[in-house]
Structure formats: C-alpha cells, structure tokens
Amino acid sequence: MTSRLALWGAGLACAVAVAAAGVWALNRLDEAPLPAQDAPVSSAPETIARGEYLARAGNCISCHTSPGGAAFAGGRAIDTPFGSIYASNLTPHDATGIGRWTSSEFWRALHNGRSRDGRLLYPAFPYPNYTRVTREDSDAIFSYLRSLAPVEQPSPAHALRFPYNTQAALAVWRALFFRPGVLDAQPGQTDEWNRGAYLVQGLGHCAACHTPRNALGATREGAAFQGGLMPVQNWYAPALNSAREAGLAAWPLEDAVALLKTGVSPRAAVSGPMAEVVFRSLQYLSEEDLRAMATYLRGLPQAQDAPLPVARPSQKVMERGEQVYAQHCAQCHGRQGEGSAGAFPALAGNRAVEMPETVNLVRVLLQGGYLPATQGNPRPHGMPPFMHSLGDEDMAAVLSYIRAAWGNQGSRVDTIDVHRGRERRGH
Template sequence: MGRAWLVWGAGATLLILLAATALVALNRLDELPLPEREAAAAPASPGLIAQGEYLVRVGNCMSCHTQPGGPAFAGGRAIATPFGSVYAPNLTPDDATGLGRWSAAEFWRAMHNGRSRDGRLLYPAFPYPSYTYITRADSDAIYAFLRSLSPVPLQSPPHVLRFPFNTQWALAGWRALFFRPGTFVQQSTQSAEWNRGAYLVQGLGHCAACHTPRNALGALRTDAQFHGGLIPAQNWYAPALNSGREAAVTAWPVEDVVALLKTGVSLQAGVSGPMAEVVFRSLQYLSDADLRAMAVYLRSLPPQDRPEPPVAKPAADLMERGQDIYRQQCAECHGEQGEGRRGAFPALAGNRAVTLADTTNLVRVLLQGGYQPATAGNPRPHGMPPFAQSLRDEEMAAVLSYIRNAWGNVAPRVDTIDVYRARERRGS
C-alpha cells in the first residue's frame, strides 16, 4: 500500500509540474525580442496622432482611464468587478507612472496579448479579449496619440482583489482556459462596409464586453455572443443584440440605427444607463461612414429568438392599483395610453425596453431616473426624475406590472422583491 501511495504521489506531482509548465508556456508565447522592446518611439506625424485620437474615441478609453474630475487618461479610476476592484492605469507618457518608457511593440503586446511592459498578465477588465482583433497599425496610431499627451505623474492604486484572483497563477489559468490572441479576418462574402462594421463592433468598440453573458469566472461565453447579459458589478442589463424582443435592429432602417448610435435617440428607441455614457463619450464622435458600417453589421446579426412561454396576466387588483399610480405619476409625460410624446418622452406602449424578461433596467430607471445623453444631434434631452424616495417598493412593482401589461404590452409582473433587490444593489 505504501509503495502504491508513493507511485500515486509521484504521478500527481508530475502532472502538477506538467500543468504548471504548460501554463507558463502558454503565457510566454508573446515574448518580445530585445530590439523591439527597447526601440525608441519615432516622431509621429500629425495625421497619425489624429487617427489615434479618433480610435481612442471609438474605444471609449477615457471613460475607464480618467477619474471623475481628474486629468484625462491619467488613470486611477476603480473598475468594479465581481472579484474586487481593478484600478485603470495611467496612459499619459509619464516615465515613472505612465507609458513614457513603453515601446510601440510593448503597447501592441498589451492590446493584442494582454501583457504589461514588465511581463505581468493584465486583468481582463481591460478588454483585451476584444482588443486582440485590432490591427497593429491601429494600435500604433493609438500609441502615437497617447504619447502626444502631456505627462501626468499619477500612480494608480494597487488592485484590490480577493484571493486567488489577485495572483498571476490564477490569471494564467484563466487565460489558458478562455483566451487566445486573435486576428480579425475579413469575410470575402460580405461588403467592405460590413467588414468595417464587424471590425469596429468586435474589436475596438468591444460591444460584446457588455452584450454577451459571462460565465462564473467572468469570461465571455463564446456560445452566446451578443445574447445579452447583466453588466458585472454595474447591475444594468445589456440587452441581446440578436433578439427581436430585446435590442435587435434587423428590421430597422439603417438611418434609424445610425441616429440611435450618434444621438442616443431615434424614431425607434432611446438609450439610457451605461449605453448613454457610451454614446456621450464615444459614439457621437464617430464618422457617419463608421456609424453606418456598424449599423450594417448589427442589422445582419442572425436572430436567436426562442418561443416565449405563456405569460399570466397580473391580477385585476394589481393592475387597478398600478393604473392609479400611473395616472398620478406618469401619464402627464408618457400619455394616458402610453403613447409618449415624440421628441420628448418615449412611448411605453410597444416598447421593448418595457417588456424585457429581465426587469433590472426598468426598475433602475424608476428608482434613479432616466436620462438620455446630451449630444450634438440631441443637445437638450428630456429626462425622467427618480422615484426612489416618493414611491414604496410595492407601489413601484404595481405600476411597472401595469405598464408591462397595458396597451397591448404582455410581460410577466414585477414583484416587490425585484424592486427591493435592485434598490439594495444600488444602495438606495
């Protein structure tokens, strides 16, 4: 028996060593030759810097890499994750705390492989699983723009993550399971416009980071791209981009999709929550050609709708109570029949955002108010006040259940516990 245990122990140890060696090998395939690592940055042309500035807008880099009220791109902002907080680094060319000593090749490796200048593996809160599809030319342009900024000596705080997620070994294992560097491959059967849209949506735009569900370890589910999901730690639901019941735009005119991306509002819908920030900080600055390309690609996503189970209509007393609250609090803006007011307040009748199976967004808008982004095409958007202090949880559940089942809408009722959970998640 003793000898058998020794043999078993030796075999287990060998397997562990082989697994460790494989992990190291998998995560060391991107080592840079010394000349590339030490290459001095060549002076960038104004055109290359301007291109990089535009691409930084496409990627919405400022949102994560700028503290509220702080210097642009100087980092220090906490990015909340289910595993703790990751602090965005300084992207200004400061030698001690930023990108000052980085070469273009090292910057490309971070974008393409998710590895820092000193060899550390980067946390996927930095969306390198999407950025890996960016071309080297676009990476170099972004690098040139960031190098053109004024250096800001600001050191980001260390990450605050629970064990074992704060270890490089855990990151190495995660990458071995869920990440491989990729290259965007154009589809020869599609138009140049479609391919440009796919490149922007899948790569620098990193739309999948919000609109794709994640597994228990925070990795995007490759079997459910764009199927919608709860945004980690933000507690907003990013609707499915390939579902007619959620946010698919297959049946929309291209012009309406472009308008929504550029201004935050169209004849079909409006944006709020995290998407409002994306439009405000990023999409409104994109060229019409790129917005149209994204619209063409998004309209082409194959539908993934499944048959809906039958929905039981809420009890009559709940509908009556909800109707009373609606008339007192909502009808003045949204209309007696939920028809809304074009250019001001959205219609609730026939509104997909109202009948989503996941009620997170609907409850949060009622709790904290709803605001569209101020854009050049919609400079003075109307907003909705918060009702967190004026309506009790059971009142919110009643009025939302009514709205979801009035004027031809059909959706499951909202329970008081749904409102309570949403309120607790945001600390109201």
C-alpha cells in the first residue's frame, strides 16, 4: 500500500511538473531575448507627434490618469470582478514611471504583457489587443511618453483576491487564453479596410468591451464584437455585428464616421463609457482613420438576429408609465417619442431603447445621460438623473412604456431591474 501511495505521489508530482513546464513554455511564446543595448529613443518632433496621435488612438490617458491627477501619472483604479487594479505611471520618472525602461521593454509589455522586471501583467491592461501593435508604432508611443514631464507618483498596490493576485494564476490564465501575434493585412481587402482592422483590433481595443467574457475574464473565443456586459461598471457594450444592437452595416459611412468623431449622428448618440472613448480618443483621430474604422466595422459579418420573446407590460403599467413620461420626459423627447433633431434623441424606433439588455437604460435614468463635448458638438445636451425624484416602480413603468409605445417592441422592465441598478450605481 505504501509503495502504491509513493508511486501515486510520484506520478502526481511528475504531472504537476509537466503541467508547470507547459504553462511556462506557453508564457514564453514569441519572446525573443531583450537586446543588451537598445537603439536610442527618438526625440524627433515628427516621431513624438506621431506617438501622441497613436497614444490617443489607444486611449491610454483614460486609464493611466487618476481623477484630478497629472496626465499619464497613473493611480486610477480599474475595478474588476476579482478586485481593483491600479494603472501604472507612464511618465518618464526614473523611480515611479518608465524613466528606466527601454523601448524593447515597452514593446514587450504591449506585445507579450510582461513588465520591465519580467512580471506578467494583468489583462486589464489590454495587451491581448495591443499585441497586434507594430514595433514601429510602439516605439513612437514610447518616444512620446518619454517626452512628457516626469511625475513622481508611485502606483498603489493592486487589491485583488487570492488566487488572482498571484503570478501563478496569471501564468495559467495566459496559457489558456493568450497568444502573442501580429495582424497580417488581408490581401482580398482594401488598404482602408486593413487600416481599420488594425485600429479596431489593436490600439482601439474595441473587442475588449464589445465581446462577452467568460468566468475568468477572458473574451469568449469566436464571439468577437457580439456584445459584452461590463459587470463592475454595469454598462452593456452592444454587439457591433448586430443590426438589432449597434451594427453599422446598414448605415451610410458618413453617419458612422460622425458618431465616432462627434458622439452624435442622425441615427444614434453615445453615452456611458463610450462617451469617454469619443471624448478622450476618437474625436482626435484623422478623418482617414475614422473612415477606415467605420469601413471595417460596417464590413463585419452580421449576426442573424432571431426574433426574441417579448414580455409586454400590462395595461396598468403602460398607463402609469405614460403619466410619468408626460410629466418628466415629453418636454425633451416629444409626446410621441419623436425627439428633437440636434438636441434630444428620438425614443420611437430607437434600437438602444428596444435592445434586449436594459442595464444601460436603467443606468441613464438613474444617473443621467451625457454626451461627450467634442469639436463637432461642443455644447451637447444632457439628461438629468432621476434616482432621487422617481421610485423604482415609476422608473420601471416609464421604461416599460418607452420600450412598448409608438411601435417599439422591447420587453417590460421590472422593478427588480431598477433596484439592482440602484444598488450598483456607485460603480
């Protein structure tokens, strides 16, 4: 019996060793040794300007700037289902920033998700998308960051639960869900489409939000752009390949470009996290790059949206919702939900209103809805919050009414949906 146990223990130890070796090998894929000496960082004005533009395209400033803090000095908490991760300092401070980094170490962080000291980075930093960024673009971004004024600001320690706070857990995650790679141009597509694919899949990291994730936080394989719920932020990033949600295939190219550039178009407006993306990133991109992104997004294979069962609100709920709407909403959105062109969006026939997922509607009603201020729309109209003036039943009723009135085909919203949104409003 003792010998059997010894053999079993030895076999288990061997299996663990083999598994660990396999995890280690998978985590070293495509990682060439860092050069002993890097080429000097370019300080040419045109390289720095290009790097600034690319950093805008990647929206680096949003995560790496704490509220009220110095730009790119880090410290902002990125909340995840596993705890909070704090963004690092990207200014060239020697002790607390990237002042001692080389361009190859920076490239390795983007391409392989590994820090200067060799530690594995958390995928809240979207290296699964940034792995597609070219070395040339990485070097330009690094040159721009090195041109900034150094800011002495240490990054707070991450606040993650065990085992998610361990390098071993990260190594297993990466072995399961990450492979470094590049984005090869598709010969059957135009240069514009290929540029759009590079921006959307790489620096833009659009799939990071607009793709569903599994229980371990990895984007689901084969489900890119099919819509994703951001559980801690409590926003739903709608599917970009669905005419029922946020697909652009049927849109004129100019309308799609306008939405990315200004946050508004004749067909839709942005809110929530997407408003920040437009405000901090997309409005600064060139017309050519925005057209390329829109061209790529319009060309995504479209999902075949099957009809959904619709739980219609009762007559009593509709009557109550109509009363609330007339008192609080009709002045801006019109008695028939027709909206006001250039000011307030129409609610009749609005696919954001009819989407099966209602978390965004609840969030906007509770906390207000605000468009980004952009050069093309410098003084946007906003919607005030109603969390203190309307109770859960009135909110559920008015949302149910809006989703079912004027020919809209959305399901009812229940009070529990509002209650849950109210509980999570602080995130």
